[in-house]
Amino acid sequence: MSELRFDVVGAEGPKRYFEGLTQQRLGHAYLFTGPAGVGKKTFARALAQSLLCLAPKDALLGYDGTCASCLLFGGENARHPDFLEHRGVLRIGDPDARAGFYESEQLSARDLIHQFSMQSYSGGMRVLVLGDVAFATHEAANALLKFLEEPPRGVLMLLTTATPARLLSTIRSRLVEIRFPLLSKAQVREVLGGMKYASQESDLAASLSGGSVARALATLQSEEESLRAQVVRWFFDSVAGKSPQDSWATRETLEDGLETIKTLVRDWIVASGGDGIALVSLDQAERLRRLQPLDPRAAVALLGKLDDAQRLARTNVSPNLVGEFVRMALTGSP
Numbered sequence: 001m002s003e004l005r006f007d008v009v010g011a012e013g014p015k016r017y018f019e020g021l022t023q024q025r026l027g028h029a030y031l032f033t034g035p036a037g038v039g040k041k042t043f044a045r046a047l048a049q050s051l052l053c054l055a056p057k058d059a060l061l062g063y064d065g066t067c068a069s070c071l072l073f074g075g076e077n078a079r080h081p082d083f084l085e086h087r088g089v090l091r092i093g094d095p096d097a098r099a100g101f102y103e104s105e106q107l108s109a110r111d112l113i114h115q116f117s118m119q120s121y122s123g124g125m126r127v128l129v130l131g132d133v134a135f136a137t138h139e140a141a142n143a144l145l146k147f148l149e150e151p152p153r154g155v156l157m158l159l160t161t162a163t164p165a166r167l168l169s170t171i172r173s174r175l176v177e178i179r180f181p182l183l184s185k186a187q188v189r190e191v192l193g194g195m196k197y198a199s200q201e202s203d204l205a206a207s208l209s210g211g212s213v214a215r216a217l218a219t220l221q222s223e224e225e226s227l228r229a230q231v232v233r234w235f236f237d238s239v240a241g242k243s244p245q246d247s248w249a250t251r252e253t254l255e256d257g258l259e260t261i262k263t264l265v266r267d268w269i270v271a272s273g274g275d276g277i278a279l280v281s282l283d284q285a286e287r288l289r290r291l292q293p294l295d296p297r298a299a300v301a302l303l304g305k306l307d308d309a310q311r312l313a314r315t316n317v318s319p320n321l322v323g324e325f326v327r328m329a330l331t332g333s334p
């Protein structure tokens, strides 16, 4: 028997779940939930490769990486005819959608039904992976419901989403939900290492990642100034009582920006204690240690205000106003 592997970092719970299943007990449709960037799609792809791998095996998870089927999973652009993956936001049933599964960002309900009804090329299973699904029409939702009610033989559907609450409850209730937790810092570093990032870069990005590879990669992007760099400058200006030159806060950036500020404030508190606990924002350690130390009462009040800001960010309050609220909290204005 050849050596089998399953190259997914983290995801211990999902691994245990699928390791405990046999081919016969495998369901027809699973919903992978969890924060963005923790490996839901990577897992879905590796599960598909395991199911389609031709090597003899007892377990559900694992592939040899060398058989004729595995060769079609090589690299980023898997082209196994029985494995279909849709990347990007999926708007099933959008009347403007073009036909085709790989070529188009959009997939119509008719495409979906067509994909479900096709026979396997290799005589085995067919696996469909659908990324974040947004149903544009009832027709689309109905197509999926029909699949879930009368699943065709040999088809496995894997849906992934970071926002399961946005799925129709009639659909969600028919899927087996598998939760993916945040990765540890060491696991994010391991994933980045596999992508050939230098170890120093990986260390910083992993410590800022909050357990998400997507967030780690965002901090590694250097083409334009990252959101984090803007927020860091704004933070130190605000704390120094200077009026920041520009605001970073928009509807899109608010959540991540506030998270960055929270990390900086926690580091500021740690630096104020001076008891040698490692900071998360390694690259800002010098500047944080030079700040006026925060006394414990002020620290608690500031963290409370940041919680308030995060709650405000989920309402219709303007992002600029939320930013201003945080700036005032940082300068200690009442």
Ligand SMILES: [Zn+2]
Pocket: 052, 053, 054, 055, 063, 064, 065, 066, 067, 068, 069, 070, 071
């Ligand atoms: Zn194989």
